[in-house]
Amino acid sequence: MLIGCPKEIKNQEYRVGVTPGAAHEAVAAGHTVIVETGAGVGSGFPDEDYIAAGASIVASAEEVFARAELVVKVKEPQPTERKQLSEGQILFTYLHLAPDAAQTRDLLDSGVTAVAYETVTDRAGGLPLLAPMSEVAGRLAPQVGAWTLQKANGGRGVLLGGVPGVGPARVAVIGGGVVGTHAARVAAGMGAEVTVLDRSLTRLRYLEDVFGNTIRTRYASAANTRELVIESDMVIGAVLIPGAAAPKLVSRADLALMKPGAALVDVAIDQGGCFETSRPTTHDDPIYEVDGIMHYCVANMPGAVARTSTIALGNATMPFMMALAGKGWKQALRDDPHLKAGLNTHAGKLTCAPVGEALGIDVTDPDSLLG
Incomplete structure (x- = not known):
């Protein structure tokens, strides 16, 4: 799968969604990784680190969004980024949709399959990516x-x-x-x-x-x-x-x-x-x-200590990123009910019940999409 990582554009957000270590793991597993130039600099990861890991550096976020099958970020996509998402694409990032009707509507309109870090669960009932x-x-x-x-x-x-x-x-x-x-x-x-x-x-x-x-x-x-x-x-x-x-x-x-x-x-x-x-x-x-x-x-408080935050987040997200890339989103979610809990939108349908309750939007059972 082609994994893409754009540079974060939220105000003073210096974290990056894919570390060089995660890029190395993905490339070793046979995936292609593209990273927008400068995406990791704020966290202390220059482009050269990604090149050494086997990733390719691209000139713009537009290229990342146009080419990537799986887009991995940190913060919720900003309005200009949401316009570049498309149906059939997987977005893996923090979303926090419940208080954000505009973002929710844009993701539904785009048709993107959005998996939110903050609703992925674990066996103990915790939130391992949050x-x-x-x-x-x-x-x-x-x-x-x-x-x-x-x-x-x-x-x-x-x-x-x-x-x-x-x-x-x-x-x-x-x-x-x-x-x-x-x-x-x-x-x-x-x-x-x-x-x-x-x-x-x-x-x-x-x-x-x-x-x-x-x-x-x-x-x-x-x-x-x-x-x-x-x-x-x-x-x-x-x-x-x-x-x-x-x-x-x-x-x-x-x-x-x-x-x-x-x-x-x-x-x-x-x-x-x-x-x-x-x-x-x-x-x-x-x-x-x-x-x-x-x-x-x-x-985005953790963005103030971007290097610590990026490494800590990357350690937690990498196994899930590898599952999505290696199996495709449907099989990855079938195999892991905790990752399935992270699914928030797919093909214009909202799949997260607390978000639907907060925003008054009908919710589709994720299981009905995985048949």
């Missing part, structure tokens, strides 16, 4: 939140770990999954007073076993969440409903009760955000203020 970036985003969240809290950025002027004689900042992490666990680890390591909220008592017990007394846990009832949000200097939104829009857990009315200059870091912004006042921002202009509360809502 997990690496959730780990990165979780670890970044306290760092960017600490920066947002600086007075020069409009924040409270609070140091996360405090100093002798001055108490640490209070950090509430809403959601105890992959993002929340890693956010709590880093925030606690920076010396903050950390509380993690979750609705799973099993998860809360796990967190207490792992962290001991270095963090606190609370059940995420509406009352407990509101109380912690009001008390905190920083709130990290780390909730996820696979494939669906994130629930709004902090209302605009809550902002008036928060500490002036407190920071909201919304790691769920790719799925629409879990704060009512969240809207996507970029690394160019990452923070904004609403009612005296600073919001950090960058939709």
Whole structure:
């Protein structure tokens, strides 16, 4: 199969969908790999690395989209890219369709077979292609939140770990999954007073076993969440409903009760955000203020540490990429029900139920397409 990797064009997105290592594996298996010139530079992979791996460098994204049978990316295709997709082509990337009606409609209109990283599952019920970036985003969240809290950025002027004689900042992490666990680890390591909220008592017990007394846990009832949000200097939104829009857990009315200059870091912004006042921002202009509360809502946080993120993501996606290329999408999905869960669109049909529910679009059972 001809695998193509275009350069990412989203604002300050430096990751790349195919690493030289993945290209080498694909070429060794008999596939052809084409990579847009400069696609890997932001992650520290020059064109020469791809050539050494057996891939070919092409001059433009247009050539990648025109030739590739399987397009492998990182971020959702932008409007100019979606116009170049076609029926019979496989797209393998993050999509996050539930809050994005325009992208969903464009993918359906193109007829492309789109497999979304974020809805591929595993035997343990996890999301193996989302997990690496959730780990990165979780670890970044306290760092960017600490920066947002600086007075020069409009924040409270609070140091996360405090100093002798001055108490640490209070950090509430809403959601105890992959993002929340890693956010709590880093925030606690920076010396903050950390509380993690979750609705799973099993998860809360796990967190207490792992962290001991270095963090606190609370059940995420509406009352407990509101109380912690009001008390905190920083709130990290780390909730996820696979494939669906994130629930709004902090209302605009809550902002008036928060500490002036407190920071909201919304790691769920790719799925629409879990704060009512969240809207996507970029690394160019990452923070904004609403009612005296600073919001950090960058939709591609891991792009800031592109090399680490690209290698981590590539390690996770490569086996699935090889299955799609080696077997074709139908047989690959027949053989692997977890990869089948990643199918979001095919030939103008939506196949992901949470997206259909969020956008009011009829959904086709993926099994009916694999006969």
